[in-house]
Amino acid sequence: MAATHDFDYVVVGSGFGGSVSACRLAEKGYSVGVIEMGKRWTEADFPKTTWNLRKWLWRPGLKLFGFYNMRPFKHVMILCGNAVGGGSITYANTMLVPPPSVWNDGSWKGLADWEREMPAHYATARRMLGVAKNPILGDADHMLKRMAEDQGFGPSFYQTDVAVYFGAEGDAPGTLHPDPYFDGEGPPRRSCVGCGGCMVGCRFNAKNTLDKNYLYFAEKRGAKILAETRVVDLKPLGAADGSDGYELTVESSTAWLFKQRRTITARHVVLSASALGTMDLLMRCKNSLPAVSERLGHDVRTNAESIVGVRFPGNEHDMSKGIAIGSGIHIDDYTHIEAVRYSRGSDALGLIATLFVAGKGWRRIFAWLWNGMKHPIKFIRAAWPFGFARQTLIFLVMQTIDATLTFELRRRWFWPFTRLLCSAGMRIPTNIPLANVFTERAAAKFGGIPITSTSEILFDLPMTAHCIGGCVMGNDAAHGVIDAQHRVFGYQGLYVIDGAALGANLGVNPGLTITAMAERAMTFIPPRS
Template structure:
C-alpha cells in the first residue's frame, strides 16, 4: 500500500492510461465527505471511482517528523507530495456585490488543509466534536428544516464509524489549560476531548475492534503526540482505516496522484466527462477522460471551490449559482500558543508532547472554544509560523515591531525551533459567530487565475480574537513561557486549519450552491458533500460534521436502479426517510453497522 520509502511518487512503471472509463459515480477527493460517499454508494450498488490528487501512504511511509518535508508538505511543483497543504488566499480588498462587507480589514487568510488518500484525516488532530448550538440556528439554512434533529442519527453513525471515544488521560498541557480556565472564571466548562483513536493497550496489535472483523488490524495508541504528522503506528482512526478501507474492499476504486482538471456535461447529454492528469508530472502526462453518470465534489472546501470556479469561468458549468464562493468561513479561528525558552524547559524537564494531538478544551464564552494542541517529538517545522503575540487594532505591524525591539531577549527564543514541540502548548481558538469571506476567481499575473477573498456576509472575518489572546497570555504565565501568535497575524492575516463553505446549502439557487440534499443547483447529477457545503461556523473542529452531513446526504440516495425518493432538483424541500443499502459492507451485528 502506497509508495516505497525514498521513491518519487510520480515515478511509476504503470503504462499511461489514456482510454475512456465509464463508471456510475466519480468522487473527487477522499476526505471526510469523499470517503463517506465512496462507501455508501458502493453499498447501494453503484460503481464508484475515487480520484485523489495526493499520494497513498502506508503507515510506515508517513513522515517521522515534520522535517521530512517531501512527505509532510504538499508542493508538487517542488516534488513534495506530503499530507500538509499551506495555501495563502490574498484579498481583493473590497466587499463582494450584495454582501455587507462588515469587516474593514483585508480579507486575507492562510489556510492549512490535508492531502493524500484519506484527505484531511491524515493530518488532522483526530478531534470529533458536535457543533455549538449557533451552527443549527444560522440564518443561511435554519428555515429549511430542523437540522439538529435530522443530523442527530448521522452524527451517531459517523461517531461509530470513526471510533469516537473520550480521551482518558490528563496531560501537563491539560493541567495548564484547566488552570487558565479557572483563572478566566470558566473552569466548569473544561472537559476532555472526544477523539477518533484506538486507545487499547499501548503498542498492542489486535484484530479489527470496530467492524466485526471487516476492518484492518489496529495498534494501541502510544500517546506520542504525533497525530498531525500522520500516525505511523496504526492507532489513529484515519479514513483509510474505516470508510475507505471498507469501500475499497466492497468494490470502490481509488486512484491516487490524479488531479481533476475539468468536469463538464458529456456530449451525449447524459452524465459528465471528467478530465484528469497525473499530479505534479511535467510535462503533463497520463491525461484521461472519464465518463460518469454523476459526480461528487469532495476535494475539500478550497479545492472544490477552485474547480467549480474554474469550470464556471470556462463556460463548462455555466448554470452554477451566483452564490458560489459566498459564505466561505474560517471557523472564526486563530492559532496561538505559549512557548517556554529552551534552557528553562530543559531545567524543568518539560515535555508537552504527551497525549494525542488534542486532549481537552474549554469555553471562555459561549461562542468561543479553546483547545491545547501538540505535535510529537522532533516535529518542529510548524514552529516557524510562530511570533510575538500582538492584539489587533490600528498600527498593528508597528506595535508588533515595537514589542520585538523593546524586549529582544524575551522574543529571540521564539526564533529557535529547537525542541519546539516539547516546550510549546499550541492554542487553537474557534468561534461559532456569523462572519464570512467571499471567494472570487480572478486573473492574476501572467494571465493565470487564482482564488482571492473579499469581506463577506456578517461581521468581518476576525483578524484576532480577544478571548484567545487573553487565554494564551494566562497560559504563558502558567507554564513560565512566552505568549505567541502566528507570524502572519500582525499583518491582519489569520491562520485557519478549517476553511469551510463557499458552496453552501440553500433553499434555492439564489440562496445557495447546493440544495438540502447536496445536489448542485443548475446541473443535475453534480453533488457537493465536503466542507464546502458546511453553511455556518461551528466553533469546533469540523470533521465530524462533514462526515455526518455526508452520511445524511448519501442515506437519501436510492439504491442503483431504484426510483429516486428525493423531490426534483429545485423543488421545495421535503423530509424523507433514509434508504437502506442493498448490500451493506459491515456485518449487521458489528458496532458500526447501520441501525435503520
C-alpha cells in the same frame, strides 16, 4: 451521448464527504471511482518530524509530495490536507458536535428539521470513525486545566472526543489487536502511544483515518481509487443539464511534464474536493456548467479561528506528549480553546512563531518591534524553532460568531499566466481579544512567553484549518449552490458533499459534521436497481 459510462459515480476527493459517499454508494451496488489528488500513505511512509519537508508538505511543483498544505490568501492562511483519506491523514482527530443553534443560522436554516434528523447521522459517523473520549492527558492538557482554573474557567475543562484507538483497558501502548470496530471485517489496529504526532501522520496505526474505515470498505466493495490524479475539467455528456452523464478530464497531479491527460465518464459526479478544491473546480468549469449558481464562492467561513499559544523555555515541561488535541475549555458562550501539540522534534512550524503583542495594523507591528528591542532574549526564544513542539502549548481558538469571505478566480500581478483562486471582500477578524487576554495572563502567571504567528503580526492574516462553505445549501439558486439533498441547482446527477456545503459557522472542528452530513446525503440515493 455515451451508451455506457466508466463508472456509475465518480467521487472527486477522498476526505470525509468523499469517503462516506464512496463507501455508501459501493454498498448500494454502484460502480464507483474515487479521484484523489494526493498520495496513498501507510504507517511506514510518514515522516518522523515536520523537518522532513519532502514527506510533510504538499507542493508538487517544488517536488514536495507530502500531505500538508499551507495556502496563503489575502484574507486568511488556510491549512489543509492532500492524501488518500483527505484531511483525516493530517487532522487532529477531534470529533465534536456543534451547538444546536448552528442549524438556525446561515443559508441552511429551515431547509430540513435538522435537530431531529442529525443526531442519528452523528451516531453513525461516531461509530464508523471509532470516536472515544481521550484518556491520555499530557503536560499540555494539565497546564490548560491549571490556566483555566486560575482564570475562573476551570469547570468548563473537558477531554476531547477523538477518532483514535486506545486499546483495551490495561493494554500497553502500541498493543496490536485484530479489528476492534467492525466485527473483524476491518484492518488490525494498535493502541495509541500518546506521542502527539497525529498531525504528522500516525506511524503507530492508532489514528482512525478514513482509509481504515469508510475508504477501506469502499475498496472492499469494489470502488477504485485513482490516487495522484487531478480533475482539470468537468462537462455534461449530451444533455446540458447532465442527465446523460458527465465527462471528467484528469491528469497526474505529481508529474511536471508528462501529465497523462485522459478522460473518464460517469453517470453521476460527487464533488468532495474540500471547500477550496470544490470551489476552484466549479469556477474553472463555469463555461461548461453555466447554470451553476452565482452564489458559488460566497459564504466561505473559517470557524472564526485564531491560533496563539504559550511557550515554556527549558526542560520542565514536555508539551508534545498526548493526543494532538487532547482537551479544551470554554471561556464564554461563543468561544472555546483547545490544547494543541506536535510530536517531539516536529518544530518546523516554530519558524512562523513569534512573540505575541496585542493590537491591530501598523500599531501592532511597531509594538512588536518595540517589544523585540526591550526584551531581545524573550523575542528570540519565542521565535527559536528548535524545541518548539516540546516547549509550546498551542491554543486553537474557535467561535460560533459568524464572519464570511468570498472567493473568486482572477489573474494576479505576480502570476498573470493563469487565473488563481483568491479571497475577496471584507476582512474577517484577525484575532480574538478575549483569547488574547487569556493567553497573556496565562503566560504571565505560569512563567511562559505568549506567542502568535508572524503572518498575524505582519500581514494581519489569521490562520485556519477549517475552511468551510463556498457551495452552500439554499432554498433556490439565488440563495445557494445546492439544495438540501446536496444536488447542484440546474443539474442532474451532480452533487457537492463536503465542507463546501456547510451553511453556517460551526465553531468546532467540522470533521464529524461533514461526515454526518454525508451520511444524510447518501440516504437520498436509492440502491442500484
